[in-house]
Amino acid sequence: MRAVTFFDGDGMHDGTLDVRDGRLRLLPRAAPTDTPHLDGVITGLFTDHHVHLQLVDPDLLPASRLGRVIDLGADPDWIAEVSRHRVTVHYAGPFLTAPGGYPSDRAWAPTGSVREIADAEHAARTVDELAAAEVSLIKVVAHSDAGPVIDDDAFRAVVRQAAVHRLPVVAHAEGAGQAQRAVRLGATRLAHAPFSERLTDTEIAAQAASASWISTLAIHDDDARAVAIDNVRRFVAAGGEVLYGTDMGNGTTPVDLREAEIDALRAAGLDGLDLLTALSPADPLAGGALLLLPDGDPNRARRLTAADIDIDTDTDTDSTEP
Missing domain, CATH: 3.20.20.140 (Metal-dependent hydrolases)
Known part of the structure; x- marks a missing residue:
């Protein structure tokens, strides 16, 4: 998992990014303090x-x-x-x-x-x-x-x-x-x-x-x-x-x-x-595709992949989370 910053249309928030059933998932909660932070800002499309x-x-x-x-x-x-x-x-x-x-x-x-x-x-x-x-x-x-x-x-x-x-x-x-x-x-x-x-x-x-x-x-x-x-x-x-x-x-x-x-x-x-x-990005918490903006720059935005957080895409990292 990675600690992240995400933009939901209203402001910047702390969140957690992980992979479940082979899919990236953004959670609206701060990661544990020792969790590595992913540089950049996450938004929806x-x-x-x-x-x-x-x-x-x-x-x-x-x-x-x-x-x-x-x-x-x-x-x-x-x-x-x-x-x-x-x-x-x-x-x-x-x-x-x-x-x-x-x-x-x-x-x-x-x-x-x-x-x-x-x-x-x-x-x-x-x-x-x-x-x-x-x-x-x-x-x-x-x-x-x-x-x-x-x-x-x-x-x-x-x-x-x-x-x-x-x-x-x-x-x-x-x-x-x-x-x-x-x-x-x-x-x-x-x-x-x-x-x-x-x-x-x-x-x-x-x-x-x-x-x-x-x-x-x-x-x-x-x-x-x-x-x-x-x-x-x-x-x-x-x-x-x-x-x-x-x-x-x-x-x-x-x-x-x-x-x-x-x-x-x-x-x-x-x-x-x-x-x-x-740019009216979609709510990244709503599911679907996520974008990573290096340095907060929309021109450098790209789709996130599981490789960004170095997690095996077949691993369910948090089976208790709904």
Whole structure:
């Protein structure tokens, strides 16, 4: 057995790691004082809060360091089937956008992954249909730099009907003023940390009080990345919640933890417990795969094996423990 430190989503704790029936087991109790300590921090697998599984190979997920992903734009029938056979997958189903709005004109958008919303009545009806399809959240697009955007009445109708079904609304907000507009109209999460413009401190404070941001910092070029990092740094200082997300499928991205995203979050001032919290790791006490973070560095995280504690995997080291 080994004495270990583990992170359960709330803080660091002392624990004990051993092997039972050939499987690693983390116990929420301090090991005896003479037990060797395993260097590093143990967590559960991480969460990517912004992925597009139709644009990557989802069969790669089970071997990754991700235990949960949030798909923010896919054909609802396709993603529902994928979610039954992979790691934990929550999904929004299609992008909800204005007629002719982004990404309805993009070749990369799979058939069925976009719904063009004509008006408020259509918006409410679409949310009802998606709720019946068991989506976990609703995604609205407000990308004014790429075409028409869903109008205020339709946006409010999405938010109102999503609330009926207790579904959060996440917005792709791009273009001047769109991040503020999306949150003002009721979105409680932005799919991308704002990158189109530097928000004022007053705007940052309003955002921090009303919405969380999914990072996606590494997808941007130098100028947009600098704007996004500056916004995130001030958003965190104002008490805002940042969630790790990569926009997996946007360009060449790993179907795994993205080290460039971790580096960008550090550049924005997130490190230590703040960074681990943004990664939303699964509870390591719940069973399943465990990760070891050497020096607490997520970029060096790897799956633990019995060899890490030098125990014969056929040995039951604590047969009295339930």
